[in-house]
Structures are given as C-alpha cells and as structure tokens.
Amino acid sequence: MISKVFIKENLGFKEAKLEISKGLTVFTGLSGAGKSILFKGILSAFALSESEAKVVELELDDELNLEDYGIEGEEENIFKLLKEKNTKYFINNQNIAKKSLQNLSKGFVKYLGAKENNEFSNEKFLKLLDTLEMQNNPKFKEFLDGFKKDFESYTQISSELNQILEEEKRVEELKEIAKMQIEKIESINPKVGEYEELLELKKKLSKKDKLQEAWEKASVIFEFEKAVIDALNLSDKDPTFFSECLNELRLIAENEKMEDFEFDIEGVLDRIEDLSYLIKRYESIENALQTLKQRKKELGHYENLSFEKKELEKKIENIKCTIDQNAIVLSQTRRNNLEKLQNCLNSYLKNLYMEDAILSLDENKAISSTGKDEIILNINFSNLKNLSSGELNRLRLAFVATECKILNQGKGILFLDEIDANLSGKEAMSIAKVLDELSNFYQIFTISHLPQLSSKAHNHFLVEKNGDESFVRKLSQEERIKELARMVSGEKISDEALEFAKTLI
Template sequence: MISKVFMKENLGFKEAKLEISKGLTVFTGLSGAGKSILFKGILSAFALSESEAKVVELELDDELKLEDYGIESEEENVFKLLKEKNTKYFINNQSIAKKSLQNLSKSFVRYLGAKENNEFSNEKFLKLLDTLEIQNNSKFKEFLDEFERDFEDYTKISSELNQILEEEKKVEELKEVAKIQIEKIESINPKVGEYEELLELKKKLSKKDKLQEAWDKASVIFEFEKAVVDALNLSDKDPTFFSECLNELRLIAENEKMEDFDFDIEKILDRIENLSFLIKRYDSIENALHTLDQKKRELEHYENLSFEKKELEKKFENIKNKIEKNAKILTQTRRSNLEKLQNDLNNYLRNLYMENAILDLDGNKSISSIGKDEIVLNINLANLKNLSSGELNRLRLAFIATECKILNQGKGILFLDEIDANLSGKEAMSIAKVLDELSNFYQIFAISHLPQLSSKAHNHFLIEKNGDESFVKKLNQEERVRELARMVSGEKISEEALEFAKTLI
C-alpha cells in the first residue's frame, strides 16, 4: 500500500505531497486541473507510465520480493524516480533498471488504463475453476498436486527418451569415436608420474658420457684413502670422519654409474612422445585416465541403448496414459464448474451494465502442467479486441471482482484511469459499488468525473489550478460534500445538489 507520495516539478505542480490511507483514493477537479498529470506521475515511479516530473517518491509498506532484483527490503520501501538528462529509477536508494522495475511492479500493480488483456489469462480462469471445485471437494487439491508432479515426470522422461532417439541416429559414429579414444589411451597405458620420471632420466642420459668421464677422474681419490688414514693416525687424529666421507662419496659414485643399466634411448624417447601427446590433448595424464573411464562408460551406455530405450518407452507410455486419463477428469471437473464461474462473472457485468460473458472450455489443447484446457471468453459473441477501452476496463474490473470473491483474497494496488468517463449516473454507481467491494482487498486509485464513484472514496483529493500552477488538497467531510455537489450541478452549487451529495456519502 502507498502511504505517502511526494512529487516535484511535474508540469503545473511545483510540489505535491499526499498522505494516503488504505481503500479507495479518488482524484477529482475541473478538466485541465492536472488530475491525469498527478495520476501518471504516481504510476511513473513504478515505470508503468511516462511523466514530466523531476522527482517522484512513493512510500510503500508492502512485503515485496526485492531480493530477486538484488535490492534489500525495508519496513517502508521507497520507490523513487529522478529525471535530469535521463530518467533513473531507485528502490530504497538502490538503482534498478526500468525493465526490471516494470516486471516487479506488474507483480503487485494492476493498471486498468494500460492496453493489456493479461487479466484474462487461461491460467487465471483455470485457477478459479479449480478453486470452485476445491471449495466443494478438498481432496481435489491433492489431485491437482499429483497431476503437476506426474507432468514433471512426463516431461523429464520425454526429454530423456528424445535424447536417446537422437543418440540412436548417430550411435555408430559415437561408438566409433569412443572406441578410438579408448584404444589410443589404452595402447599407451600411461601411469601417473611416469612422464616426469622419464624426463629426468632423459636429462641424465643426455650427459652420460661427461658424467662418466668426470667420475672416472674423481675416483682417483679412493687410491689415496690409506695414505690419508695413515697420516691422520700418525698425527694422533681420528680418521673416522674421513672414512665416513669417502664411504658417502662411494655411494654417490655407484648411483651415478650408468654402465650397469641397459637403457634403450630410442624407446625412452618414443615413450615420452606418446605421453606428451596425451598431455597435449587432455592437459594431464590424470585427465587422460579420467577420459578413459568416461569413454568406457559411454561405450557401455551406447551398447545398452536399446535396453534403456525400451525401459523409458514403457515408463513414458505409463505416465502418458495416466496424465491423459487425469487430464480428462480435469476437463470434466472444470466443465462442471464453468457455469458457476460464468454466473459470478456475469453478476458483476450486469451490475456494471454490460452484456453477459460466454465462457467456452476447449479440452483438446496440447498437454501441459495445467491439463489440456483452454478458456475462451466472449462478450455477447464479440471478441475482446472488438470492445471499446471503457468496456474492456469494466470487463477487467468484473473479472478482478470475481477473482476476489472466489479466492477470497487479493493484494496489491489497482489504478483506474477515468473508468467512469462517459457513463450515466447509474452506471457510475454500479462501478462505485464494485470498487467499494474491491477496496477490502486492493488499494485503489481512480480519477473520477462523477459524484457516484467519488462518494465511495476513503481518500478524496481535489486537484485545482490557480493560474499556471496546480495544487492538490485532501478534502474533509464538509469539503467532500461541496465537491460532490459541484460535480452534480456545476460551479453554481444548488441546495438540491448539496442534499444529493449528502445522501451519496
């Protein structure tokens, strides 16, 4: 619910401040005073209308799913429009893209001046039919939930089966590719760490001759071992340290000798080349071995494809038969409640002085999570696109009222752009009564030219113009009576108009 409105530099309005309570809010005033400017200014903060305002700020106390748009929710959420060179939008001082703001706003704002027919979506009609059945049969809710779960399984199995059918078309090619990769990796038979060991060995072999020559020269030291030990003993020095040092040196020399090992350098180089091929293709030996396991599983899958296909076809046939059967039950159940829904809708339409609606149910559409049903709506055999904007808005109003009555719920903000324009007094009063009923569910904003609708307002704002500047004022009870009387008799207010205004309120 909008609790406060602040607007600055919006054409004739230098500044406008409104404090609003729940229920029906009506803007009245002479033509050209600025009612539409103020109305569209409020809508512009939701990115649902264009406005010349430099600043529009709205405070809302609704719980909104702002986190879905990367915005932190607060107890009072502030929607703001700022216009300089470009128009920028903010919620709680955090920037939001216009498209994102529109999507968010449409989740809780319904604007009956916009050229949209989304009130009459098939899903909404079917939800109402299902609710009517649940009211008489609580177990029907379980049936709907089971149908939705079954359809999810149906969709999943259908997708898996289609994938197998696609694979089946090119299975021989896929099998051949998998076999080639398996054979190549298995023929090399790599071991983790082997490549690094062979590179080290290759390095050592590349300096074999030099290494051998160097150690041959260095081994002369061992011929002088006895002479050194004798010299140390004669000097009364312990020769142990020298003997231990030479023993350590002998071990190193033995390890560095290569004549005892029979290495085939060509084989080593070939092995390094093969392992290098795997590393270049798979990034590492570990990845090559992982690919080997994966391709073996794929090959096994391709070999078993025929068996998997038969199993899935069996499951698919079972789930398809089940949802087809239950879809027929859904169609029959909904058809049994169609007249009740049509009567509820037509009661409101009659109150709004409109022709009856005819609802037809086509139960032969493609299967979906809501069944195979589609509702077709006609007004006196006329298609929706042939209705005038006024008729369409009254039809939308009737549908919203029907929705609230059946669901016993409704939440959000409803904007009505001159819904009583060009209507008679009795037609305007019929709209006023419907809006009065809807105000228990929605916060409603409306521009009105007739006293009937204005008399039902919980917040009545008068828009006046003095010279080039527009002003907005919230009316008290006495001021409301005079404004309604003006709407009845014109600028010269008669006693009869005043009395009529009092009876309306």
C-alpha cells in the same frame, strides 16, 4: 501499499506531497486541473507510464521480491524516478533498469488504463475453475497435484526418449568415437605420477656424459687415501673421520654410476611423448583415466540403447494413458464449474452495466501441466478486440473482482484511469460498489468525474489550478461534501446538491 507520494516539477505541479492510507483513493477536480498529470506521475515511478516530472518518490510498505533484481529490501521501500537529460529509476537508492522495474511492478501493480489483456490468461481462468471445485471437494487438490506430478514425469521421460532417438540417428558415429578414445588411452595405459618420474629420468639421462666425466676426475682422490691416513697416524691424529668421509663419497659415486644400468633412451622419449599427448588433450593423466571410464560407460549405454528405448517407450505409454484419462476427468470437472464461474463474472458485469460474458471450454489444446483445456471468453458474441477501451477496462475490473471473490485473496495496487467516464450516475454507483468491495484486497487509485464513485473514497484528493500552477490536497469530511455537491450541480452549489452529497457519503 503506497503510504507517501512526493512529486516535483511535474508540468503545472511545482511540488506535490500526499499521505495515503489503504483502500480507495480518488482524485477529483475541474477538467484541465492536472488530475491525469498527477496520476501518471505516480505510475511513472513504477515505469508503467511516461511523465514530465523531474522527481517522483513513492514510499511502499509491502514485502517485495527485490532480491531477484539485486536490490536489498527494507521495511519501507522507496521507488524513485529522477529525470535530467535521461530518466533514471531507483529502489532504495539502488539503480534499476526500466525493463526490470516494469517486470517487478507488474507483479503487484495492475494498471487498467494500459492496453493489456493479461487478466484473461487461460491459466487464471483454470485456476478459478479448479478453486471452485476444491471448495466443494477438498480431495480435488490431491488429484490436481497428482496430475501435475504425472505430467512432470511424462515430460522428463519424453526428454530422455528424445535424447535416445537423437543418439540413435548417429549412434554408430558416437560408438566409433568412444571406441577410438578408449583404444588410444588403453594403448598408452598411463599411470598416475609416471609422467613426472620419466621427466626426472630424462633430465638425468641428458647429463649422463658430463656426470661420468666428473666422477672419473673426482675418483683420483681415492688413490691418495693411504697416504693421507699414514700422514694422520704420523701426526698422532685419528684417521677415522677421513675414512668415513671417503666411504660416504664412494657410496655417492657408486650411486651416480650409470654404466651398470641399461636405459632405452628412445623408449623413454617415446613414452614421454605419448603421455604428453594425453595431458595436452585431457589436461592431466587423471582426467584421461576418468575419460576412459566415462567413454566405457557411454559405449555400454550405446550398445544398450535399443533396450533403454523400449523401456522408456513402455513407461511413456503407461503414463500417457494415465494423463489422458485424468485430463478427461479434469475437463469434465471444469465444465461442471464453468457456469458457476460465468455467473460470478456476469454478476459483476451486470453491476458494471456490461453485456453478459460467455465462457466456453475447448478441450483440444495440446496437453500441458494444466490439462488440455482452453477457456474462450466472448462478450455478447463479440471478440475482446471489438470492445471499446472503457468496456475492456470494466471487463478487466469485473474479472479482478471475480478472482478476489472466488480465491478470497488479492494483494497489490490497482490503478483505474477514469473508470466512470461517460457513465450515468446509476452506472457510476455500481462501479463504486465493486471498487468498495475490491478495496478490501487492493489499494486502488482512480480519477473520477462523478460523485457516486468519489463518495466511496477512503482518501479523497482535490486537484485545483491557480493560474498556471496546479495543487493537490486531501479533503476533510466537510470539504468532501462540498466537492461532491460541485460535481452534482457545478460551480453554483445548490442546497439540493449538498443534501444529495451528504446522502452519498
């Protein structure tokens, strides 16, 4: 719900501040005062209308799914439009793209002045028909949930079968690719850690000659071992430390000797090259072994493809049979409630002085999670495209009211652009009664030229013009009576008009 509106520099309006409570909000005033400018200014903060305003700021106390748009929600959410060279949109001082704002706004704002027919979607009609059935038969919800669950399974199995059919077309090619990879990896037969060990060995082999030459030169020291020990003994020094040191040196020298080991250097290099190929292709030996395991599994799958295909086809046949049978039950149930829905819609259309709507059910739609039904709506045997904008808006209003009555729920903001234009007082009063009923569910904004609709307002704002500047103010009870009387009799307010206005209120 919008609780506050602030608009700055919107053509004739230098500044406008409104505090609004729930229910029906009506803007009245003489033609040309700026009602439509103000109305579109409010809509522009939702990116649902264009406006010349430099600043528009709305304060809403609704819980909105702002996280889906990367915006942190607050208890009071501030929608703001700023226009300089370009128009920028903000929610809670965080920038949001125009298209994203429109998508967000359409989730809780209905603008019946916009050229849209999204109220009459097939899903909405079906939901109303199913709700009517559930009101009399609570078990129908279980049936409906079961149908949707079966269709989800059917969709999943169909997807798996389609994948197998695609694989079947190129199964020989896929099997050949899998076999080649398996054979290549198995022929190399890699071991985890082997590559690193071979690199170390290669490094050691590469300095074999230098290593042997160095130790040959160093081994001269052992020829002087006896002479050193004799010298130490003559000097009355214990030669044990020297003997131990040379023994340690002998061990190192023996370990570094490579002539006792025969290495297939070419074999080592070839092995490194094979392992290097696997690492380059699969990033690691571990990945290569994992690929080997996966390809063997895939090969088994390809070889069992025919069996899997038959199993899935059998499942599809069984579940399709169940879905088709339940879809027939679903269609019949909806057909039984079609007249009730049509009567409910027509009761509102009658109040809005519209021709009756005719609802028909086509059962030849491609089956989906909602069944195979499509609801077709006509007014006096005319297509919706043949309705005037005023008729279409009243039809949309009647459908919104029907939704609220059947579902006993509705939430959001409803904008009606001069819904009572070119109507008689009797017709306007009928619209007023519908809006009064809807105001229990929606916060409603409308412009009105007739006292009947305006008399039902919970917030009545008068838009006036003084020279080139426009002003808006909320009317008190006494001021409302005068404004309604003006709408009845014109600038010269008669006593009869005042009495009629009091009667309306």
